Amino acid sequence: MNKKPVIAGLRSIKLEMMPGEYYWCACGKSKNQPFCDGSHRGTGFFPVKTVITEKKLVKWCACKHTLTPPFCDHSHRNLEGYTPKEEM
Ligand code: FES
Numbered sequence: 001m002n003k004k005p006v007i008a009g010l011r012s013i014k015l016e017m018m019p020g021e022y023y024w025c026a027c028g029k030s031k032n033q034p035f036c037d038g039s040h041r042g043t044g045f046f047p048v049k050t051v052i053t054e055k056k057l058v059k060w061c062a063c064k065h066t067l068t069p070p071f072c073d074h075s076h077r078n079l080e081g082y083t084p085k086e087e088m
Pocket of ligand 1: 009011012013061063067074076077
């Protein structure tokens with residue numbers, strides 16, 4: 001099966017995170033980006049469990065094409081529609 005995730009955004013979502021357990025949305029369909037809201041059911045995608053051990057700024061991937069999920073690796077720059085000026 002050659003499934004492709006929905007592109008939820010064309011740049012990362014930067015959030016100051018507290019220590020804890022998080023579930024990153026891999027399918028791109030969640031309405032609570034970058035986290036899972038259960039919308040992946042039936043898509044073949046599953047959320048990625050992530051443990052944050054200390055308070056820190058996290059760049060979550062929103063395009064869902066990162067090679068280092070759940071974190072942004074700048075793969076979004078290679079996607080159609082991406083424009084550099086959108087980068088913050
Ligand atoms: S937002 Fe997906 S790699 Fe940057």
